[in-house]
Amino acid sequence: MAIRQIKSGKAAGPDNIPAEALKADVAANARILHILFNKIWDEEQVPTYWKEGLLIKYRRKAISATVITTGASLSSQYQVKSPTGYY
Structure with missing residues (x-):
């Protein structure tokens, strides 16, 4: 289940819900x-x-990149492709 895979200790997303709150009761949050x-x-x-x-x-x-995160509750990251590969 995706809720269990959320990393703890990270900053809350735009919804200000910390990962620990979502993981506290996975079944209730899934419902x-x-x-x-x-x-x-x-x-x-x-x-x-x-x-x-x-x-x-x-x-x-030493390579500058821009990470795009969605405004959804479960923010996601996209890899950025450089001429030498992903970073």
Whole structure:
């Protein structure tokens, strides 16, 4: 289950819900998320703030990259391809 794979000790996303809170009761949170996603599916309408994103600049191995995270509750990262490979 994806909730269990969330890393603890990281900063909360745009929703300000820390990973520890989501992992405290996985079954209850899974039920809540299931209801929420079913409602979104039935209404065919994604909340507009989920479509917003954050740009976070960071340096790794002296190469500057931009990480794109979604505004969704469970933020995701995309790898950026450079001429020498992924970073």
